[in-house]
Amino acid sequence: MADDIDWDSFPLSRKGNRFQDFTEGQVFNHHWGRTITDGDNAIFSTATCNWNPMHLNVEYAKAHGHDDVVVNPMLVLCTVVGLSVEDLSETGGPFLGMEDVTFHRTVHPGDTITAASTVVESRESDSRPNVGIVTWHTEAHNQRGELVVDYRRTNLVAKRRENEESA
Numbered sequence: 001m002a003d004d005i006d007w008d009s010f011p012l013s014r015k016g017n018r019f020q021d022f023t024e025g026q027v028f029n030h031h032w033g034r035t036i037t038d039g040d041n042a043i044f045s046t047a048t049c050n051w052n053p054m055h056l057n058v059e060y061a062k063a064h065g066h067d068d069v070v071v072n073p074m075l076v077l078c079t080v081v082g083l084s085v086e087d088l089s090e091t092g093g094p095f096l097g098m099e100d101v102t103f104h105r106t107v108h109p110g111d112t113i114t115a116a117s118t119v120v121e122s123r124e125s126d127s128r129p130n131v132g133i134v135t136w137h138t139e140a141h142n143q144r145g146e147l148v149v150d151y152r153r154t155n156l157v158a159k160r161r162e163n164e165e166s167a
Contacts, residue, residue, distance in 0.1 A: 144153060
């Protein structure tokens, strides 16, 4: 079967940005966002063995002043990073870390999260000539425009090769 496939009819297309595509102050408004469901929260919390009743028990959450369970903040953070990958790090390159992560308000099932990232630093790597180091500040908001989380993230980002066209 696989021998019958014309692989040339499925050309590879480059996605994502290279180091040269990032300039300080540049803003990326990430795609349409993600609505986080109760199922997302329950699966993520149980899969990560986070048994905090605030994330899994509506009555417990209500007794502590919430209208519904509170979405696991690590799910919120992972979702926001995921929203940014297409624009920032899809071309690969090692993740160097996050800093200044601040959770500003709770997220509840049904909230839709959108995100935008600003390039705060872009510099050549001293030890690796084929990559650069880029740091972004990302902010995520709910459907009411309220800031829910922000952080700084740094990655190594591959440089465009001399014979490679820009996106």
